[in-house]
Amino acid sequence: MRDLYGQVIMDHYRHPRNRGELEAPDVERHLLNPLCGDEVTVYARLEGDRVADVRFTGRGCSISQASASMMTERLRGKSREEAEVEISRFKRMMTGEEAFPEGDDLAALKGVIQYPSRIRCATLAWEAFQQGLENNTSK
Template sequence: MNTGMEDLYREVILDHYRAPRNKGSLEHADASCHLHNPLCGDDITLALAVEGDVIRDARFVGQGCSISQASASMMTEAIKGKTVAEARELIDRFSRLMRGEIAPGEADLGDLEALSGVSRFPVRVKCALLAWEALDKDLAQLTRPAPGG
């Protein structure tokens, strides 16, 4: 990756870290999940509001490194207005990007591709994926049958 692109990606990450989008609690969430990475201290609670099959709102509360917080901010932006199936597809593509299985240009993830450089640092991949793991758990809550039903 050229230096100009790395600088641009770094700026996108820092922008989302310094001014996170969708940070805060979400009243009347349809699904919520709290995850903590004990290795580095990253912490996130992700809440979703869903109408039908569409993610109407997504908010997170947490603390941690710039990568984990920027990833959560960027993810919430990316999933709003998407269907549950589209969100699952995003989880798959982003996870594959983080594992180095697909190149940034092939991932078709927009600004999320700014995090592609993290794949070169295996210890930091968990930071980038924490919010996405919470999203996966939230989506599982939405599709799980109601108790007693």
């Protein structure tokens, strides 16, 4: 199973989904992990209460970039409330409080919790999206 999870992470890293900027985004938030230099900018376009599009740019380790790719796939099309629930669930997984089912791409990142210094890498894009949503007042 560990090999499969490694393959999932490397696939998202080598072939990131939804990489690129959005013109005139409703949400734009840049975060940097000063411990390792990873950085990510998350962009989203909202249509009413829905995340119509979400993209990211950045550079960093395979974990941070793969996690950002997985996040964009997970949050596109969700309502604000659903997105906030997914972010919360992911953060709980990264503290060992919750797990995603086997076969879910996000489950591939669960092993990161064995390396506490890498948790920030995995949560960087998720935190950027959450902060961006909190700063967007068009609810």
